[in-house]
Amino acid sequence: MAFALVAGCGLFAAPPASGLLVHQAVDGLVQIHWFFGVDTGTMDGTYATSSQLGRGTLHISTSANFGGSINTVLVRSDGMRMTGREAPDVNGFPNLVVNLTGTADIESASLTLTQVGGTHLQVGSGDAVFHLQGSIDVRRWLGYAMVDVDGNVSAFGSMGHLGRAPSGSVAGVARTPDPKGYWIVNRTGQVYALGDARPHGGLRSNTLTRGENVTSIASTQTGDGYWLFTTSGRVFTFGDATPYGDLHNRRLAAPIVGAAATTTGKGYYMVGADGGVFTFGDAQFHGSTGAMKLNQPVVGIVPTKSNNGYWLVAADGGVFSFNAPFRGSMGAAHLNRPIVTMAAYADGYLMVGSDGGVFDFSEGAFFGSLSGSPTHANVVGATAIG
Numbered sequence: 001m002a003f004a005l006v007a008g009c010g011l012f013a014a015p016p017a018s019g020l021l022v023h024q025a026v027d028g029l030v031q032i033h034w035f036f037g038v039d040t041g042t043m044d045g046t047y048a049t050s051s052q053l054g055r056g057t058l059h060i061s062t063s064a065n066f067g068g069s070i071n072t073v074l075v076r077s078d079g080m081r082m083t084g085r086e087a088p089d090v091n092g093f094p095n096l097v098v099n100l101t102g103t104a105d106i107e108s109a110s111l112t113l114t115q116v117g118g119t120h121l122q123v124g125s126g127d128a129v130f131h132l133q134g135s136i137d138v139r140r141w142l143g144y145a146m147v148d149v150d151g152n153v154s155a156f157g158s159m160g161h162l163g164r165a166p167s168g169s170v171a172g173v174a175r176t177p178d179p180k181g182y183w184i185v186n187r188t189g190q191v192y193a194l195g196d197a198r199p200h201g202g203l204r205s206n207t208l209t210r211g212e213n214v215t216s217i218a219s220t221q222t223g224d225g226y227w228l229f230t231t232s233g234r235v236f237t238f239g240d241a242t243p244y245g246d247l248h249n250r251r252l253a254a255p256i257v258g259a260a261a262t263t264t265g266k267g268y269y270m271v272g273a274d275g276g277v278f279t280f281g282d283a284q285f286h287g288s289t290g291a292m293k294l295n296q297p298v299v300g301i302v303p304t305k306s307n308n309g310y311w312l313v314a315a316d317g318g319v320f321s322f323n324a325p326f327r328g329s330m331g332a333a334h335l336n337r338p339i340v341t342m343a344a345y346a347d348g349y350l351m352v353g354s355d356g357g358v359f360d361f362s363e364g365a366f367f368g369s370l371s372g373s374p375t376h377a378n379v380v381g382a383t384a385i386g
Helices: none
Strands: 004-006 019-024 029-038 043-048 056-061 068-076 081-083 085-090 093-100 106-115 130-139 143-148 153-157 170-175 181-186 191-195 214-219 225-230 235-239 256-261 267-272 277-281 298-303 310-314 319-322 339-345 348-353 358-361 379-385
Touching (some): 143 170, 143 339, 225 256, 225 267, 256 339, 348 379
Parallel strands (some): 170 379, 298 339
Antiparallel strands (some): 004 130, 029 130, 068 106, 085 093, 143 379, 170 181, 225 235, 256 267, 267 277, 298 310
16 A cells, blocks of 8 residues: 655645545456545544455555554454554555455455654644545455366466376365465375465375265365365364364265365365255354255355355256355256366356366356366366455
8 A cells, every 4th residue: 555645734625535445456456545634633534345355465554754653454244353563664664564364345444543652643844734545455366276186286367376286086175365375185185285385284094984085175264274074074174174073973875075164264064965965163054955856966065255055066067055146057058077066256156067167157257267178187176266
């Protein structure tokens, strides 16, 4: 953010009204501009916005050294407050850093400038009436990546090409909070950390029972841990992942084929091939297809960003919505290859076929797919950001 601090009266014919403007650029750059006119004393303003900033680091700096301090508070729609911390001065001017976390919308942003040792903010010499104008540029990452059974990763949009898993029989992929890292897990529970993903280990060779395989991996909100889910409904935690329970003592009508963490990171969902849904932690049950006759088995589950519902997808592209808005499906379309997974994306979801075909049912940008590229092995997992 660059602030222009202007001392003196009469520089503006009329001070602008307090407010905040939000602009979403085509390339995914979110720009927040605030402006207000103040007399003397502590400057504080709170402005409403529903712009989703996503994750990242926000840098705030002034363009003048006013001999005071600067602070800001961003409040998410889920009530979490993100405050700035002082950072080294930039060109001798106060600087602030805010670490943005989570995916909830930013509902309000407040900015405070205070002079050290007093209530008056000084610019130059003496008290002054001045105007403050500034803007925040925050990159909203948008993109997705898919992994094939041999461990090869194909990335699109903001997601980066960070390498491949050195072994085959891959089961799934999960990303870090930014698009600069991901974990790949194979069916035996070996986990490979790429980019800025930190390694936390995997399953020992004798952990799984006969016929049991790892089917999914989900990362924690901090990006410092992950859960592994098996076809038997067992859950294994690594790093800072918290165990919220599993299905190891239950007899399942169909194997677990997909899993997803809640958007708060305080729970998770599992789904069986029959569409049976199992919830743990703060995951809420809103129904399933366990009692329905399906044309094709269910292959994935994605929770809504509000954590109040979820979508299921079947191998034929049919989508089942539970307390979630229906964004569309491929159930009535002819598919070259079956759908193998689903990933949360923007305000909806992506579904991915085993041939790498991507079907986007969200407001997020489409960056391409592998459909028509016969040189890769079958895709088995996908992850997205945005």
